[in-house]
Amino acid sequence: MSGDLSGSKAGAAKLRKLVSKKRYDELEVAWTEAVENDSIEPADLLSVLDRVVQGGRLELAESLLWFLLTAHAERTGPEDGLRVARSAVATLPESQVLREELASLYQAARAGVPHIKTLIEMTISRHEVPLAAAVARMEKYVALQPDGYVFDTDRQEPGRVVGFDAGTQALEVSFADGPRSYEASSVAKLEALEADDFRALSVFEPEKLKQLAQDDPGELVTRSLRAFGPRLTFQRLKARLAGIIPAGSWTQWWATAKPQLRRTPWVDMSDKAQPAFALRSQPIAHEDILRAQFNSAGSSEEKLVNVLEHLNEVDRGAEASADLLAFFGKRLDQFADEWRGKEPAAALGAVALGSEIAKRASGAAPASHREAGPLLPSGAELADLMRPIVNEDLARVILAFICRELPSRWPEVFVAVMPGCPPGGCDLIAEELSANGRVEGLRAAVAAILARPGRNAGGLAWLWRTTCAGGFAVALGEVDRVAVALGLFSAASILGRGASRSRADRRHLLPQVRSAISFRDYEPLRDVLKDADEDRARRIRDFIGRHTGLSDNACHRVHEILRRTHPDLFAEHVDPWLEDVIYTTEAGLKKRQAELSRLVKVKLAEASKAVGAAAALGDLSENAEWTAAKEECNYIATRATRMQEEIKKARVITPGAAGAETVTVGSSVRARDLSTDVVGTMTFLGPWDADHDHNIYSYRAKLGLAFMGKRPGDRVSLSTDGGEYTWEIIEIRPGI
Secondary structure (H helix, E strand, O other): OOOOHHHHHHHHHHHHHHHHOOOHHHHHHHHHHHHOOOOOOHHHHHHHHHHHHHOOOHHHHHHHHHHHHHHHHHHHOHHHHHHHHHHHOOOOOOOHHHHHHHHHHHHHHOOOOOOHHHHHHHOOOOOOOOHHHHHHHHHHHHHOOOOOEEEEOOOOEEEEEEEEEOOOOEEEEEEOOEEEEEOOOOHHHEEEOOOOOHHHHHHHOHHHHHHHHHHOHHHHHHHHHHHHOOEEOHHHHHHHOOOOOOHHHHHHHHHHHHHHHHOOOOEEEOOOOOOOEEEOOOOOOOHHHHHHHHHHOOOHHHHHHHHHHHHHHHHOOOOOOHHHHHHHHHHHHHHHHHHOOOOHHHHHHHHHHHHHHHHHOOOOOOOOOOOOHHHOOOHHHHHHOOOOOOOHHHHHHHHHHHHHHOOOOHHHHHHHHHHHOOHHHHHHHHHHHHHOOOHHHHHHHHHHHHHOOOOOHHHHHHHHHHHHOOOOHHHHOOOOHHHHHHHHHHHHHHHHOOOOOOHHHHHHHHHHHHHHHOHHHHHHHHHHHHOOOHHHHHHHHHHHHHOOOOOHHHHHHHHHHHHHHOHHHHOOOOOHHHOOOEEEOHHHHHHHHHHHHHHHHHHHHHHHHHHHHHHOOOOHHHOHHHHHHHHHHHHHHHHHHHHHHHHHOEEEOOHHHHOOOOOOOOEEEEEEEOOOOEEEEEEEEOOOOOEHHHOEEEOOOHHHHHHOOOOOOOEEEEEEOOEEEEEEEEEEEEOO
């Protein structure tokens, strides 16, 4: 699809709203319209399915996915349909419906792959293999086609694919010492190599490398470093090229190659008579390459960072090119106009870097001078000014420019933008505010960081490291470090489940939060948890119990710290909402049983009748009606089986169990919404009892889980796409 991205996001948002309100009948109708709407991207539709799955409606999610894949493949072709189906594996990793659709789509999209049916049977159709692993294995088989190069990671040897033997179900690969067969269990040892891989060409096509040695010595050395580097001594490189450049020709070849290698962007060569070689992580080339890097940068921040890195190199002694600096100055001047309004931080960065260029090369400054004040957004938008900026050095340049250009206003700007800054920016702001006696402003910024941990994750990571190190003691000495730790775990949870900001932001912020939690090998966290009360320690335990956003190792380390500092939290007890049962009322159970009865006695019977009627139409191999009826029958039967398994797990809520002193399954809770001061009542029953119109919620839903285990007087927080909500519990009583 090539629809409008904002329209796609808006369309998906409407569907998510229906999911959040559990208006599933309306969702099915709206889903059909959305799938047929070219402006809504499949990726956004899959994000809606995530919500449906999170709500426990797996059968509905499978039904919606089936319609999406079928319609998408019909409209755009099986290749695109397969792409969407592969993306859906993360959402429904155990779906039989998805497995069947993948098999069908691979059959259609990879029809030209030899023995495709056998490959599907060996991978996608094997139910004992997890779906994600099956898809990965299938992709490997598809990638390893005849005449393609591979690398056996056990033998450390390149080979060339001969073909797939359907009889033995093995991949045949030739090596320098002969052929070798790889069955399904061993094909994972093979890695596909590029067609120009040095190792493969040296064995199977050495003439290509010999020609490259004459035409482009720099490329030859680059490939050898990629294969055997990233560092090689002169003698090791000579040995690697022995089969390409005969010993008697080496001196002549080297005399020609040496000056060319000095201009090779990817190769770093020392100045010794027998130099050492290293593969650079980024090319260092001429002015035209630097210009190309700037022009091809995908975002405003990437462009600004490119300029900043070059200025830093000049400061470290690299030769400054007046022409290149003039080019940067002119382009920044143009972008300052383009970004103004829609990207105010980038516009400020362009002007700030323009002024830095002027310091280094006369005549290279932007054509027109701009003041910082008019570029700043006003009102509440000022707080979001620095959120798009990830690079800490760039953040410092922008903030220093604001400080220099707005001598009377910068303190209020710094306080407003600090929560959304990356850690390096927070450090500069704290230094300036402290040095200028603005301690109260710094405290206000810290309070704003703590108020919204998921949104201010970068500032939170800075605050934890700084307070643990004893920094800015006058302003931060009274900061509640247990609250900061709780904020970090909350931020990790929000970022880990994708409930905050863009994927690109999470890619930068989540590692910062993880690194802060493990700061100094968890020693500061250990000290803080010693002083944490039981309730806040329990909340951290609950966070790591869900593993959201944290690695298994991090969860294990924090778990062990909690065991030592709060052993009572780990007494043998399983809270009702964590048991592997489904609590429900008698009425909810009967309702679910009635749904199952209707599904089996009515819908399944109707579907079976449709199968028989379609079969009577003739040849089943070309009978689309029979195929569709059979698929519908299988879908209903699968759904009925799952409902039967759920009902087996049902346990009726008793008034005695619901009468606990803390919120539990069956509790009715009076609570005050702290944002509106409105008092309301919420009852938490089973998923089959939920009735939002009467304030009855499933204890398994996010809202229910947030309240479970809390006591009167406790505060309950919940982060959603619509914002963050906080309630104070007033009273708990049985809800049945």
